[in-house]
Amino acid sequence: MLLSESLAESEIAxxxxxxxxxxxxxxxxxxxxxxxxxxxxxxxxxAPIDYQHYxxxxxxxxxxxFDVVLLCYVLHHAxxxxxxxxxxxxxxxxxxxxxxxxxxxxxxxxxxxCWFHDRQWRKRTGPCTFRGHSEWHALFNSSGFEIAAExxxxxxxxxxxxxx
Numbered sequence: 313m314l315l316s317e318s319l320a321e322s323e324i325a326x327x328x329x330x331x332x333x334x335x336x337x338x339x340x341x342x343x344x345x346x347x348x349x350x351x352x353x354x355x356x357x358x359a360p361i362d363y364q365h366y367x368x369x370x371x372x373x374x375x376x377x378f379d380v381v382l383l384c385y386v387l388h389h390a391x392x393x394x395x396x397x398x399x400x401x402x403x404x405x406x407x408x409x410x411x412x413x414x415x416x417x418x419x420x421x422x423x424x425x426c427w428f429h430d431r432q433w434r435k436r437t438g439p440c441t442f443r444g445h446s447e448w449h450a451l452f453n454s455s456g457f458e459i460a461a462e463x464x465x466x467x468x469x470x471x472x473x474x475x476x
Contacts, residue, residue: 349373369395373403384413388426389437397455410457417442 350363351371364372368391381400390396400410417423423442430440443451452459 349378369399371399371403375402376405378403378408379405380409380411382411385415387412387414388440388442389433390441391438393441393451394455397451397457401456409460414448415442416445416448418444 347362351366351373352363353366353368355365356363366372381404383396383400387393387396404410415422415426415429417426426440426442430442433440449459
């Protein structure tokens with residue numbers, strides 16, 4: 313794990329689904345004794361974590377306050393991905409790590425699933441923007457991030473580990 317400080321004194325910000333945040337919260341607390349802060353657009357969360365409302369413009373956190381930021385299937389919903397990445401960079405401590413899960417459609421079936429997902433979410437979050445590998449790489453690089461590791465988790469979604 314690439315972390316800037318000892319996990320016993322670090323915090324992890326999560327902007328993700330309830331299941332992912334609950335799993336991360338449980339795992340990080342039991343393994344490392346560290347805290348997890350959940351950030352989402354909703355007014356509250358059912359997860360057993362410190363939860364803070366995100367206004368869609370700026371993370372509710374001070375500069376350099378997290379060792380790890382986890383974004384699970386979030387960026388394709390962002391109206392301006394660069395704003396989210398810039399703010400993520402702001403809240404990461406030096407040497408911090410961003411873990412990003414995103415769908416990267418590679419074939420006709422993947423594109424159909426992403427199209428269907430877009431239709432389901434369009435009225436709530438606006439149109440989804442799914443990107444290919446080269447588009448994500450260019451976006452992360454132009455936002456000042458270096459891809460530390462990348463791997464496919466299943467047939468479609470990919471994970472990007474980024475460091476500023």
